[in-house]
Amino acid sequence: MLFNSLNFAFFLPIIFCLYWLINKNGLKIQNILLLAASYYFYSCWDYRFLFLLIFSTLLDYFTGLKMEDAKSLKLKRFLFWLSVTVNLGFLGVFKYYNFFAESLISSFSHFGITLHASAINVILPVGISFYTFHGLSYVIDIYKGRIKPERNFVDYSLFVSFFPLLVAGPIERATHLLPQIKQKRVFDYSKAIDGCRQILWGLFKKVIIADNCAEYANMVFNHSSNYTGSTLALGALMFTFQIYGDFSGYSDIAIGTAKLFGIDLLRNFAFPYFSRDMAEFWRRWHISLSSWFKDYLYIPLGGSKGNLWMRIRNTFIIFIVSGFWHGANWTFIIWGFLNALFIIPSIVMKTNRNNLEIVAQGRLLPSFKELMQMVSTFSLTVIAWIFFRSASIGQAFQIIGDLFNRSLFTAPHNPPRPVMLLILVVFMAVEWIGREGRYAIENVGLRWPPILRWSFYSIIIVFIGMYMQTGGSDFIYFQF
Numbered sequence: 001m002l003f004n005s006l007n008f009a010f011f012l013p014i015i016f017c018l019y020w021l022i023n024k025n026g027l028k029i030q031n032i033l034l035l036a037a038s039y040y041f042y043s044c045w046d047y048r049f050l051f052l053l054i055f056s057t058l059l060d061y062f063t064g065l066k067m068e069d070a071k072s073l074k075l076k077r078f079l080f081w082l083s084v085t086v087n088l089g090f091l092g093v094f095k096y097y098n099f100f101a102e103s104l105i106s107s108f109s110h111f112g113i114t115l116h117a118s119a120i121n122v123i124l125p126v127g128i129s130f131y132t133f134h135g136l137s138y139v140i141d142i143y144k145g146r147i148k149p150e151r152n153f154v155d156y157s158l159f160v161s162f163f164p165l166l167v168a169g170p171i172e173r174a175t176h177l178l179p180q181i182k183q184k185r186v187f188d189y190s191k192a193i194d195g196c197r198q199i200l201w202g203l204f205k206k207v208i209i210a211d212n213c214a215e216y217a218n219m220v221f222n223h224s225s226n227y228t229g230s231t232l233a234l235g236a237l238m239f240t241f242q243i244y245g246d247f248s249g250y251s252d253i254a255i256g257t258a259k260l261f262g263i264d265l266l267r268n269f270a271f272p273y274f275s276r277d278m279a280e281f282w283r284r285w286h287i288s289l290s291s292w293f294k295d296y297l298y299i300p301l302g303g304s305k306g307n308l309w310m311r312i313r314n315t316f317i318i319f320i321v322s323g324f325w326h327g328a329n330w331t332f333i334i335w336g337f338l339n340a341l342f343i344i345p346s347i348v349m350k351t352n353r354n355n356l357e358i359v360a361q362g363r364l365l366p367s368f369k370e371l372m373q374m375v376s377t378f379s380l381t382v383i384a385w386i387f388f389r390s391a392s393i394g395q396a397f398q399i400i401g402d403l404f405n406r407s408l409f410t411a412p413h414n415p416p417r418p419v420m421l422l423i424l425v426v427f428m429a430v431e432w433i434g435r436e437g438r439y440a441i442e443n444v445g446l447r448w449p450p451i452l453r454w455s456f457y458s459i460i461i462v463f464i465g466m467y468m469q470t471g472g473s474d475f476i477y478f479q480f
Helices: 006-021 027-043 047-069 073-109 128-143 153-161 174-182 189-222 229-260 278-284 287-298 308-326 330-348 368-389 393-403 418-433 450-467
Strands: none
Touching (some): 006 027, 006 229, 047 128, 047 153, 153 174, 189 229, 189 418, 189 450, 229 368, 229 393, 278 287, 278 330, 278 368, 308 330
């Protein structure tokens, strides 16, 4: 069931109404309803995936309890590594088996050795990377003594399976979400309205920005050898907006939906395309994943406490692992490597913590220096996205090679429709104006007369209705 589908448009109001109608019956009943709704939501893709989700939930739930009750450190360590191994094992089989098998065969073929390995034809369970990381962080936090295990199975299951975040995040922490699940929730009208506003903006990003940019980006990347540098540049630019509109749009819908049920999820995007350097970009893009890798990989490796070589090594490790997390393809690994390479200068010069506040805070326009910093950071990001979107490393290098030649200065073939370019300009203008909020239209129109404010929302709804596909279109991050 997609957020941008008619099915979800019926599903959400029904669950919302039932949820608050049974509020007087107690928190336990509300959580059971949310858990049942979450399992139904997930089973709409393929009911067989549900068994894997429940198995993962049971594994980490009982591992947490057994580690707490373990009589010896040796037993606790065994239980911990058993859970980690099984979780990563399932992720490895479903997501990476074919990649490793094909890479091994290719490596040996260079030495004249022919290997035969059977490929497995399996469907990647939607959201497996996200709920696996939920469970891993929970088990790690218990092992490190940061939290106590949750003994209420319904509450823990809801933490793992809460439907707004289940298939594409944000990646939540038990320390943040579980206390909210266990606390009585009272309906807050202003919070619900704020949630609806964030859902609306998320749908606009997905349906209007991402899906329309996808048409042009797919045309260019699917036939990249046929186009000139200027057309390839436009294709890369359209994909840059597509992935932002798609994934940040999903996050906005997820966070807004959770607010309808009185729950706050972690922020996942903070206007990353207005960043002044790559370090700032990664503090603002997919925040829940970046912070997960920082807390559970970067810091255990030594973080920034070691010498310069250790900091550089640790940076490359987390970015390459992050790239591999996104998919079983060398293009994602190169994408991660490139981002590490782009961020290294700021680590070497110790400027990676320079830009902690949003650009031009309290001002309408940035300074010339800030503008140039944003343009250069955005350009590096676009180049990295070419590897992310390309089907192979060869195609990525072909695009970049064709991009940087004289044809870059020729007129593009089949340029995007002028109306699409105008919508992009308006979209970025709204994002810029609203960049100091948690999402772009959080504070837009709050002081306007009601008729003007609701007209603004109505225009967005009409645009979404005009462009929305009947069955909805997949979100990019479902494949991860």
